[in-house]
Amino acid sequence: MDNDHRWRLFNLDSLLDEVDGPLPEASTIDLFIAAISFKNFDFVGRRLSFVCESVTYRLEVWQRLIDAAPLKYWIKNKQEGVLIYPQSDFCGALRSYRYRGPLLDVNVMSSDWVTVADTQTLYSALDTPAARSVYDAWHRWMTSTTKEAADLAEGRFANTTVTRSLILSSLGACLACKEPAISSARTTIASVPGSGTLIQLPLCGPHLEQAKQQPNVLKFLGTLFSLSIDIPEFGRSEFIPDELIPHVHAMVAEELGGSAASVEKREKGWHLRIDLPHGWWWLLRLKSLMNYSYMLFSPSEKKQVYRADSAPDHHDLPFFPDHEHARPDRNSDVRSPSFLYGNPFFDFKRLRQVSDERMRPTEQAR
Known part of the structure; x- marks a missing residue:
């Protein structure tokens, strides 16, 4: 497990580069990773199935994550810090963060780090029956609540030119208000044949009707959460002109x-x-x-x-x-x-x- 070359880390900076405005707080940064932790990292080999591992090369990001991290580990033989953010109802996976930027003066860091001998020791400590149980229960629940959307995406992968799917989920609730979701609003975007992206989000009845008034679900999201989403102005039509x-x-x-x-x-x-x-x-x-x-x-x-x-x-x-x-x-x-x-x-x-x-x-x- 100490052979780090076997394990790929998600580049957190690539996600933050897409966010306009000032650098988000650590809780928001971690929320970004938690929000995409279900199935999006399944194609990557992981040391533990319930740990999503990320890396930043930006000192400012690293410092923010340090200040808010509940658990901070210092791996002695690698002279490397690893931050651990805990499991929750929203995300059953642990999230770990590392820093791979310019050399850091470890003396300026706070003293509340837990020193471990090596990576094997750290991951052995994280690998508990309780952590696995929380992750497994969360994964089953997420699989159940996203089954319809996932089945539709798989069907469209097989039969249409859709090649990617984005499923926004809220644990069976409406993404806008947390009332029970009754259906999904969907938009498929493609500029050339053979490369469509299907976007789905669960909504309650009233918000589903609101979404129908927008040309696509991205515009609906932008209106709902006051987001600046840079997409072309599309008209909506029920037929091919x-x-x-x-x-x-x-x-x-x-x-x-x-x-x-x-x-x-x-x-x-x-x-x-x-x-x-x-x-x-x-x-x-x-x-x-x-x-x-x-x-x-x-x-x-x-x-x-x-x-x-x-x-x-x-x-x-x-x-x-x-x-x-x-x-x-x-x-x-x-x-x-x-x-x-x-x-x-x-x-x-x-x-x-x-x-x-x-x-x-x-x-x-x-």
């Missing part, structure tokens, strides 16, 4: 390896046909984000062999109403959540998966 339809048609056709064919505006929305190799083709019906369908046709059958749509007729499925039919042309059809948006800009990944899978036997037979 007509002037963008030709661009969407061409983009999706290219992503699917096909060609944009007929396009027609009907009473039930735009009908976009995309011709694929070997006689296969897609029909995309786009009226609104809550009224759409994607249908795949094979060269030998006039009926759909796959369909994803938003028809509100399968209330038993999670993440209603968006769902897909594996074989709508057969009695053995299997229905499941699709996790789609009703916007091909995000959804073409699933369409490509389906057409590649269905067309494979045709290509192999040739």
